[in-house]
Amino acid sequence: MGELSTDIIKNALKQLIVRTNISVGSDVYAAVLEKYHNYSDRKYAQILKNLSIAKKTQRPICQDTGVCIFFIELGRGFPLSSFDIKKIVEESVSEAYEENYFRKSMAENIFDRVNTGDNTPPVIYFDVVDGESIKFSLEVKGGGSENVSALKMMPPSAGEDGVLEFIKETLLNAKDKGCPPYVVGVGLGGTLEKAALLSKKALTLRLDSEKNDFEKKIEKALKDFDILGVRVLDYPTHIASMAVSVNLCCHCCRHGDVEIFQDGEVRFCNDFDYEILENIEIPSDNIIELNTSQCDEIKKLSKGTHVLLSGEIYTARDMAHKRMFDAINRGETLPFDLKNKIIFYAGPCPSAPGEVIGPVGPTTSARMDKYLDMCEKQEVLATIGKGARGVDSSLVYFTTTGGVACLLQQCIKKSELVAYGDLGPEAIYRLEIEKFPVVVS
Numbered sequence: 001m002g003e004l005s006t007d008i009i010k011n012a013l014k015q016l017i018v019r020t021n022i023s024v025g026s027d028v029y030a031a032v033l034e035k036y037h038n039y040s041d042r043k044y045a046q047i048l049k050n051l052s053i054a055k056k057t058q059r060p061i062c063q064d065t066g067v068c069i070f071f072i073e074l075g076r077g078f079p080l081s082s083f084d085i086k087k088i089v090e091e092s093v094s095e096a097y098e099e100n101y102f103r104k105s106m107a108e109n110i111f112d113r114v115n116t117g118d119n120t121p122p123v124i125y126f127d128v129v130d131g132e133s134i135k136f137s138l139e140v141k142g143g144g145s146e147n148v149s150a151l152k153m154m155p156p157s158a159g160e161d162g163v164l165e166f167i168k169e170t171l172l173n174a175k176d177k178g179c180p181p182y183v184v185g186v187g188l189g190g191t192l193e194k195a196a197l198l199s200k201k202a203l204t205l206r207l208d209s210e211k212n213d214f215e216k217k218i219e220k221a222l223k224d225f226d227i228l229g230v231r232v233l234d235y236p237t238h239i240a241s242m243a244v245s246v247n248l249c250c251h252c253c254r255h256g257d258v259e260i261f262q263d264g265e266v267r268f269c270n271d272f273d274y275e276i277l278e279n280i281e282i283p284s285d286n287i288i289e290l291n292t293s294q295c296d297e298i299k300k301l302s303k304g305t306h307v308l309l310s311g312e313i314y315t316a317r318d319m320a321h322k323r324m325f326d327a328i329n330r331g332e333t334l335p336f337d338l339k340n341k342i343i344f345y346a347g348p349c350p351s352a353p354g355e356v357i358g359p360v361g362p363t364t365s366a367r368m369d370k371y372l373d374m375c376e377k378q379e380v381l382a383t384i385g386k387g388a389r390g391v392d393s394s395l396v397y398f399t400t401t402g403g404v405a406c407l408l409q410q411c412i413k414k415s416e417l418v419a420y421g422d423l424g425p426e427a428i429y430r431l432e433i434e435k436f437p438v439v440v441s
Contacts, residue, residue, distance in 0.1 A: 013092035050404035075131030145178035177387030179250035179402035195243035335419030347425035359405030398438035
């Protein structure tokens with residue numbers, strides 16, 4: 001195969017990053033397909049349609065191209081001294097996200113929220129194993145599902161029943177904020193941080209591989225929840241401790257593996273080259289069509305009504321809301337009049353050449369709850385997002401399916417930057433939409 005070089009490792013990692021963002025593995029696809037065949041819910045049709053579009057266009061399944069998390073298994077015989085693996089991984093992430101117009105979502109720190117601009121740094125975990133190769137397992141984790149994950153230190157007396165109740169509690173709290181159907185990763189034992197790490201790593205395991213008895217027991221207990229599957233990893237623990245972590249992943253569940261050998265051989269371990277269902281018809285019954293200018297009709301909509309919206313909406317999420325809130329408090333003029341406007345909680349991918357906008361979908365609405373009073377006073381007409389609100393509001397609230405960014409991208413016919421361009425994906429854009437699918441929630 002030749003001699004191993006930095007370029008071989010970097011090229012393999014960049015391919016892995018792209019594959020993992022634009023396609024799910026065959027195991028995840030099969031699980032979604034089963035849901036589609038078993039239920040008439042149009043959500044599953046939208047998910048499959050989105051996966052088909054993403055694969056054809058080679059664009060991200062979801063606009064939240066997430067945090068890149070690498071689990072690296074380093075063979076003792078691999079010539080590590082020749083390579084700066086951490087640097088190679090960071091450069092691979094930076095280049096792959098820039099070259100492929102993926103969204104950069106990493107902030108410098110938790111308070112200032114300044115975007116790093118290239119989706120670095122990734123999160124990296126090393127493990128030394130037998131062998132002469134190096135294996136990279138990549139998980140691309142979005143913020144929505146990460147934010148509804150949970151960790152609990154339980155008493156040993158809680159037993160299996162306590163674990164089952166905690167998993168149910170986590171799913172009940174998550175509802176649809178993290179884009180179900182969920183893949184449930186469970187970490188048991190070790191210490192507080194070890195359990196969390198195990199639950200994250202569990203999400204890289206294939207859904208179609210053999211399950212142990214406890215995984216089967218969990219799946220049976222969760223039969224009334226919207227999930228694709230459960231994977232569990234455990235570790236010995238202190239006699240006084242019982243750490244349990246539940247890491248939820250959205251229906252995309254983006255993960256992949258590549259193994260690289262000393263002689264330069266590269267092996268991708270996941271099956272992304274499966275036959276995909278074409279010509280998926282999304283049910284169109286019981287849907288009404290409205291223009292965003294039809295304010296009175298929109299205000300009269302009842303909960304549960306499915307709507308195809310056309311007209312004008314504006315994107316704004318966390319930082320844009322904060323800036324508008326601060327501007328109002330300073331007595332400054334807002335960058336656009338909010339009266340009778342519809343706010344779409346979204347942060348799109350950068351647009352590739354020829355695109356009106358990059359793949360785009362809703363973010364979790366509850367994070368914007370603190371700004372609802374501002375929006376009511378400014379006479380906003382409605383908001384669009386995902387997940388349940390945490391507070392009551394007089395505004396019309398639409399939800400749309402999360403994690404179907406390529407599908408929703410096709411409904412956007414024009415995009416124009418309005419304000420806060422320095423915020424990158426969190427800038428405000430005016431969008432012209434056509435038959436954009438939403439539900440009154």
